[in-house]
Amino acid sequence: MNRTVKSISILPAYRLKAAVALAGAALFCIGLSTATRADDLAVWDDQTYEGQSAVIEQLNKEFEAAHPGVTIKRTARTFDDMKLTLKLAVSAGDGPVITKVNQGAGDMGAMVKEGLLLPVDDYIKNYGWDKRQSDSVLARDRWEDGKFGVGKTYGISGLGEIVGLYYNKKILGDAGVALPQTFEELLAGLDKLKEKGVAPFMMGSAKQHLALHMIGAIEQAHIDASNRAELDDLIYGRGGSWNTKGNIESAKLVQQWAQGGYFFPGFEGISGDDAVQLFISGQGAFLISGTWYFGDMQHNPDIGFMAIPAPKGISKPMSVGGVDLAWAITSLAKTKPTQDVAGAYIDYMVSEKAAETWANAGYLPATSLAADAKPKLTPLLSSGIEMWKTLNANDALGHYPDWSSPTMLKTIDDNTPLLLSGNITPEAFVDAMDKDYQAYLKDKK
Known part of the structure; x- marks a missing residue:
C-alpha cells in the first residue's frame, strides 16, 4: 500500500512533435508502427509529491521524444483518490490506458476479477523485466481465480519501498541517546527522550497511514525471515488468522x-503528510514511515534512516515494504498496437535509465542500476539501497497488512483512531482485522 500524499491533480499534455528518433529507441524490442503512435496515451499515476512529479514529467518527455506522435495525457492522483476512482473510471470507459494500481485484493485483485486489467507476461518476456526485478517482487502483481501471488502478472513497479525508522541525529545527540541497535535499546531510548521532554515519535493520525505503518513495522521486525510463511499465507489469501500474540x-x-x-x-x-513536514523541521526524534519520503527528508541533513531494530534473537528481521503501486495496462487498451505502446511506455518506466533518474532525485528504484551508472546518491538513498540489498538477500521483504483483503485498509483506518484514543483494546483492534479477513476467505469459497 502506498502512502497517501499531497492532494493535487495534474493533467499536463506534452505536445513534443519533434521528429527526433532517439538512439535509445533500440531499447524497445517491440516494433511500434507510425499508426500506433498517432493516439494520445492516457496515463494515471500517484506521484504527486513535487520531487516525484518532476521525475515523471522528465521521463514522459523522454518517452515522447523517442516516439514521435505519441502524446502522454497525464493525470496524477493521490493514493486515496486512486482507490476511489480508478476502477469506476475504467469500468465507465473514460479512465486511463496505463495506470498505477495498488497491489492486493482491494484494487488489483478486484480489477483483474472484473477484467479491467490486461496481463503483461508477454512484455515481461519480450523486454526481460524478469531480469531487472526478482520473481518474488513480480509475484506481488500476480492473480489467478482470486488467488494472490500466482498466475498471470498484471503489473510491474518502478520504485522499491521499505518502511523503516527515520531518526534525527542532532536531537538524539543532544539528549544523549545512542542510535539503537536492538528493539530493547530503542525502547530504552524512547524512555530517556520522554524524560528529557523531547517527543520520542513524530506522529499524525488525522489522515494517511502512519499509525498503520508503525504497527505493521513493529510486528514484522519481530518475525525472522525463516518464519515468514504465516505472514505470506495471510497476505496472499491462503488462510490463517491475524489474531496472534x-x-x-x-x-x-x-x-x-x-x-x-x-x-x-x-x-x-x-x-501524516504534515507530521512528516514537522519532522523535517526538527520536531520529534523518530518517525516510522517509508522510503517514498526520501525526496523530502533529504532537505534536513540531520535525518537518517535505518531498519526497525530487531529484538534479541531475531537474526533476519522482516521489514514492511515491497514496491510502489504497479504500472498496469487497462482494458481500455482495445487494440494490439495500443497495448504495445503501453508496454513500451511501462518498459521505459522500469528501465535502467529511469532507475538512474529516480536515484538522482533521491528515490529508491526497484530496478537495479546499470553497472556503469553513476547516480548522485544522497546519504538517505545510500542507506535505502543497502537495506534493499540486505532484505532481498535475506528474503526479508515484508508486506503491507491492508493487501490481505479488499476492505482491510478501511477496517484498519476505522479502528486505528479508536485504538490510539484507548476506546478499544488491542485485542478488539486485532479482532476487527481478523473478522474482516475471515469474511474475505469465506466469500472466496
Missing part, C-alpha cells in the same frame, strides 16, 4: 505510546 502485542505497545505521551502533542489532529 505478535499482532496484539504490537497494537498494545503503540496504544501505550499514544496514551503515555510518546507521540508529538496533538497528533490526533495532524495528517
Whole structure:
C-alpha cells in the first residue's frame, strides 16, 4: 500500500512533435508502427509529491521524444483518490490506458476479477523485466481465480519501498541517546527522550497511514525471515488468522505510546503528510514511515534512516515494504498496437535509465542500476539501497497488512483512531482485522 500524499491533480499534455528518433529507441524490442503512435496515451499515476512529479514529467518527455506522435495525457492522483476512482473510471470507459494500481485484493485483485486489467507476461518476456526485478517482487502483481501471488502478472513497479525508522541525529545527540541497535535499546531510548521532554515519535493520525505503518513495522521486525510463511499465507489469501500474540502485542505497545505521551502533542489532529513536514523541521526524534519520503527528508541533513531494530534473537528481521503501486495496462487498451505502446511506455518506466533518474532525485528504484551508472546518491538513498540489498538477500521483504483483503485498509483506518484514543483494546483492534479477513476467505469459497 502506498502512502497517501499531497492532494493535487495534474493533467499536463506534452505536445513534443519533434521528429527526433532517439538512439535509445533500440531499447524497445517491440516494433511500434507510425499508426500506433498517432493516439494520445492516457496515463494515471500517484506521484504527486513535487520531487516525484518532476521525475515523471522528465521521463514522459523522454518517452515522447523517442516516439514521435505519441502524446502522454497525464493525470496524477493521490493514493486515496486512486482507490476511489480508478476502477469506476475504467469500468465507465473514460479512465486511463496505463495506470498505477495498488497491489492486493482491494484494487488489483478486484480489477483483474472484473477484467479491467490486461496481463503483461508477454512484455515481461519480450523486454526481460524478469531480469531487472526478482520473481518474488513480480509475484506481488500476480492473480489467478482470486488467488494472490500466482498466475498471470498484471503489473510491474518502478520504485522499491521499505518502511523503516527515520531518526534525527542532532536531537538524539543532544539528549544523549545512542542510535539503537536492538528493539530493547530503542525502547530504552524512547524512555530517556520522554524524560528529557523531547517527543520520542513524530506522529499524525488525522489522515494517511502512519499509525498503520508503525504497527505493521513493529510486528514484522519481530518475525525472522525463516518464519515468514504465516505472514505470506495471510497476505496472499491462503488462510490463517491475524489474531496472534505478535499482532496484539504490537497494537498494545503503540496504544501505550499514544496514551503515555510518546507521540508529538496533538497528533490526533495532524495528517501524516504534515507530521512528516514537522519532522523535517526538527520536531520529534523518530518517525516510522517509508522510503517514498526520501525526496523530502533529504532537505534536513540531520535525518537518517535505518531498519526497525530487531529484538534479541531475531537474526533476519522482516521489514514492511515491497514496491510502489504497479504500472498496469487497462482494458481500455482495445487494440494490439495500443497495448504495445503501453508496454513500451511501462518498459521505459522500469528501465535502467529511469532507475538512474529516480536515484538522482533521491528515490529508491526497484530496478537495479546499470553497472556503469553513476547516480548522485544522497546519504538517505545510500542507506535505502543497502537495506534493499540486505532484505532481498535475506528474503526479508515484508508486506503491507491492508493487501490481505479488499476492505482491510478501511477496517484498519476505522479502528486505528479508536485504538490510539484507548476506546478499544488491542485485542478488539486485532479482532476487527481478523473478522474482516475471515469474511474475505469465506466469500472466496
